[in-house]
Amino acid sequence: MKRFPQLARLLPVRVAKAHCDIPCGIYDPISAKIAAQTVLKMVMRIEALAYPEHGTEEQHAAHGNTFGRYVAVKEQHADLVKHEVDILWHDYFKPEHLEKYPDLHTTVWETTKLASSNKQNVDLDSAKSLVESVDKVAEIFWATKGVTYSDPVAETRFGA
Amino acid sequence: MTLTFARLFQLRVYVIQGNSMSPTIKDGQHLVVRSVGTSVPRLPRRSLVIVRDRRGPEPSYVKRVVGLPGETVSIQDGLLFVDGAHLDEPYLGRLPASLGLGEASWEVGPAEFFVMGDNRHRSTDSRTLGPIPSALIEGRVVLRYWPLRRFGRVS
Numbered sequence: 030m031k032r033f034p035q036l037a038r039l040l041p042v043r044v045a046k047a048h049c050d051i052p053c054g055i056y057d058p059i060s061a062k063i064a065a066q067t068v069l070k071m072v073m074r075i076e077a078l079a080y081p082e083h084g085t086e087e088q089h090a091a092h093g094n095t096f097g098r099y100v101a102v103k104e105q106h107a108d109l110v111k112h113e114v115d116i117l118w119h120d121y122f123k124p125e126h127l128e129k130y131p132d133l134h135t136t137v138w139e140t141t142k143l144a145s146s147n148k149q150n151v152d153l154d155s156a157k158s159l160v161e162s163v164d165k166v167a168e169i170f171w172a173t174k175g176v177t178y179s180d181p182v183a184e185t186r187f188g189a
Numbered sequence: 190m191t192l193t194f195a196r197l198f199q200l201r202v203y204v205i206q207g208n209s210m211s212p213t214i215k216d217g218q219h220l221v222v223r224s225v226g227t228s229v230p231r232l233p234r235r236s237l238v239i240v241r242d243r244r245g246p247e248p249s250y251v252k253r254v255v256g257l258p259g260e261t262v263s264i265q266d267g268l269l270f271v272d273g274a275h276l277d278e279p280y281l282g283r284l285p286a287s288l289g290l291g292e293a294s295w296e297v298g299p300a301e302f303f304v305m306g307d308n309r310h311r312s313t314d315s316r317t318l319g320p321i322p323s324a325l326i327e328g329r330v331v332l333r334y335w336p337l338r339r340f341g342r343v344s
Binding site: 045120 | 201220
């Protein structure tokens, strides 16, 4: 709109807020971590799901339904990883963070690429890499706040 | 002439700051808003509105109307229900609809609206503020005119 100053003068522009986190400025990669772990769990469940080769019609239907649910959850949470990491990238990290942690750009880029890859494939190694990659983002995130990152309840959260 | 046209049709222009309405409206976009009258406006469900902040002299907020006067809005199992019927919300994009939602229920008064941000994970709205008195609604979003490549109706 800076290109149209005459229009701006004629019709004053008011501000409407759409950044209303309460309180503002709370960021935490834990949302991305939980989503990444969910992707991993869904991959494990998909790989463990036995196909009822000689099953009844009902068993085939149940298998299809369960398989579909696992894939849907994997898809949603891989998207969520991308969304959460994007928020950190766009809203939290500042140029000085990039200067201090030169791997930040690559780490964020690789994490979102891994999330996309996990949407496309069912690959246990890739899902594990996604969780590890989110941990790397979290390490840098907390380092910017002077905190050494750890996730001691990760295994308990993940469950059996 | 622009000013006369705007006054004739009670139009205002707003610039949006923030992303609580993402993916529908992004930070920095400009909207044309038509003022609503002083009586309870007839706002269709899912319409986008500018709401005055009753907490103080803060700027206004842009939100989406999900609950109309007299309705019951509830959140169960991470889904949004209006008068017991699940509300289809295509504007949420591909994000899980359950983001940030708990289990709760609200009665919307005869002169109130229940409004929410599309970016559920990062929006303060009627979930925390309660139904909004219609008197706080400044207008309904008519179209987006900036950036020019996104010009048109916003839904």
